[in-house]
Amino acid sequence: MAAKARKHRHPQARRPGRPRADEANQRERLLDAAVECFCSDGIAAASLRSIAVKAGVTPALVHYYFGSKQKLLDAFVAERLMPFVGALGASLGAVGDDPRALVTAFVRGLHAAVEHLPWLPGLWLREVIGEGGALREVLLEQISPAVPRLLAERFAALQKEGALNDDLDPRLLVVSLVGLTLFPLAAEPVWRRLFDARDVDHAALERHTLALLDLGLGVTDAR
Amino acid sequence: MAAKARKHRHPQARRPGRPRADEANQRERLLDAAVECFCSDGIAAASLRSIAVKAGVTPALVHYYFGSKQKLLDAFVAERLMPFVGALGASLGAVGDDPRALVTAFVRGLHAAVEHLPWLPGLWLREVIGEGGALREVLLEQISPAVPRLLAERFAALQKEGALNDDLDPRLLVVSLVGLTLFPLAAEPVWRRLFDARDVDHAALERHTLALLDLGLGVTDAR
DNA sequence: CAATTAATTAACTGTATGTTTAAATTAGCC
DNA sequence: GGCTAATTTAAACATACAGTTAATTAATTG
Numbered sequence: 001m002a003a004k005a006r007k008h009r010h011p012q013a014r015r016p017g018r019p020r021a022d023e024a025n026q027r028e029r030l031l032d033a034a035v036e037c038f039c040s041d042g043i044a045a046a047s048l049r050s051i052a053v054k055a056g057v058t059p060a061l062v063h064y065y066f067g068s069k070q071k072l073l074d075a076f077v078a079e080r081l082m083p084f085v086g087a088l089g090a091s092l093g094a095v096g097d098d099p100r101a102l103v104t105a106f107v108r109g110l111h112a113a114v115e116h117l118p119w120l121p122g123l124w125l126r127e128v129i130g131e132g133g134a135l136r137e138v139l140l141e142q143i144s145p146a147v148p149r150l151l152a153e154r155f156a157a158l159q160k161e162g163a164l165n166d167d168l169d170p171r172l173l174v175v176s177l178v179g180l181t182l183f184p185l186a187a188e189p190v191w192r193r194l195f196d197a198r199d200v201d202h203a204a205l206e207r208h209t210l211a212l213l214d215l216g217l218g219v220t221d222a223r
Numbered sequence: 224m225a226a227k228a229r230k231h232r233h234p235q236a237r238r239p240g241r242p243r244a245d246e247a248n249q250r251e252r253l254l255d256a257a258v259e260c261f262c263s264d265g266i267a268a269a270s271l272r273s274i275a276v277k278a279g280v281t282p283a284l285v286h287y288y289f290g291s292k293q294k295l296l297d298a299f300v301a302e303r304l305m306p307f308v309g310a311l312g313a314s315l316g317a318v319g320d321d322p323r324a325l326v327t328a329f330v331r332g333l334h335a336a337v338e339h340l341p342w343l344p345g346l347w348l349r350e351v352i353g354e355g356g357a358l359r360e361v362l363l364e365q366i367s368p369a370v371p372r373l374l375a376e377r378f379a380a381l382q383k384e385g386a387l388n389d390d391l392d393p394r395l396l397v398v399s400l401v402g403l404t405l406f407p408l409a410a411e412p413v414w415r416r417l418f419d420a421r422d423v424d425h426a427a428l429e430r431h432t433l434a435l436l437d438l439g440l441g442v443t444d445a446r
Numbered sequence: 447c448a449a450t451t452a453a454t455t456a457a458c459t460g461t462a463t464g465t466t467t468a469a470a471t472t473a474g475c476c
Numbered sequence: 477g478g479c480t481a482a483t484t485t486a487a488a489c490a491t492a493c494a495g496t497t498a499a500t501t502a503a504t505t506g
Contacts (some may be wrong), residue, residue: 211390216439
């Protein structure tokens with residue numbers, strides 16, 4: 001009845017074929033969608049279908065651009081995760097031999113990164129710390145020397161010089177550092193509702209964390 | 224050939240029917256298996272099948288004892304999780320008005336509980352903090368008044384009296400406390416491999432945490 | 447010892463996964 | 477303009493696994 005013999009019910013449903021030079025960099029859009037699904041469902045449970053739907057395409061297109069789910073994950077690690085690790089490692093390498101400076105650089109660097117990568121804390125908790133997490137090996141094999149090991153070694157050296165509270169363990173201090181930064185950021189939606197804390201912004205969180213650490217390190221400051 | 228017309232290939236594979244008064248308290252065994260699966264797969268991804276297999280039975284038996292996955296989860300919360308919360312809340316209520324005593328009670332209480340409930344930290348991170356976690360509402364609705372709110376209020380009162388570093392936020396201090404206890408315990412498998420830290424036991428972790436907090440609270444101790 | 451109830455498994459039905467193949471539509475180059 | 481290569485969808489495939497119902501065996505009770 002409605003003119004033409006076109007047999008499509010949904011006029012907006014796309015048919016096969018190369019698009020009209022419209023939306024470019026589909027690959028990046030697909031990666032964005034993947035990050036979102038990785039966060040909300042977890043990497044293991046995130047299906048290529050849900051990722052495709054979020055990007056407004058079909059699952060076959062994900063396969064076209066990345067080949068497989070594993071390679072999609074590899075691409076995410078290389079193009080979205082590792083650049084941040086590199087930047088943080090660099091900023092840590094640039095500070096002098098002082099525990100407070102080291103800790104401050106870590107806290108500030110992390111907060112700054114999370115400003116642009118808000119998904120990082122949640123994903124970290126789930127996929128690095130969580131049992132069966134898909135990124136744990138990435139930490140142990142690729143990230144480990146650049147950040148956590150570097151920090152632990154420098155803390156140990158500083159402690160030997162007497163510049164750090166002797167009751168602390170240099171390695172556990174790195175763990176504490178993550179527990180005081182990534183964890184609160186990941187838990188933000190929880191404590192916000194729990195304490196009805198609308199007044200606390202990221203700057204306040206950073207101040208609180210640095211205040212706790214500044215004293216907690218037990219740097220005598222007596223030279 | 225092999226005698227008898229019994230048509231079963233696996234002699235040990237059980238056939239339907241009530242068992243011969245053997246293994247009692249299947250319900251508890253099922254709950255144990257459920258906890259294991261909740262930890263390794265996450266609550267959402269833990270199937271009645273995997274739980275049943277872990278307990279050596281069929282999925283239909285889980286359905287028989289609990290009725291549904293939701294009711295199984297309810298049973299877990301009521302019978303395995305809440306008793307711990309009650310105990311911790313009680314031990315917090317029993318200490319006097321001193322920030323160090325409060326913090327020490329929390330850290331010690333948590334470490335003591337985890338001795339018997341080793342699955343707690345990992346499950347907490349995944350199901351309370353993690354996006355879409357199945358226990359977040361339990362925290363907000365059932366646990367909230369007994370522990371986190373209680374702590375935050377007492378910290379706030381102590382700060383008003385000048386017994387706590389003014390640069391700290393009482394609510395965020397509760398978050399920091401969790402980040403310094405539950406998080407390191409959940410991350411234990413990671414930092415153990417990361418730093419090859421076989422020498423660190425739970426007592427050492429507790430000492431380190433308390434050392435960091437003792438100074439970090441900034442209690443002047445000058446009266 | 448018959449009837450009923452409790453405990454257990456086998457089988458069913460449905461849905462979702464990641465991947466592959468084939469076809470369709472357009473872009474870019476000679 | 478015509479050819480080839482690039483980009484996209486539809487459809488199908490092969491598993492795998494979800495939660496539930498129906499049948500089966502043993503214990504318990506009158």
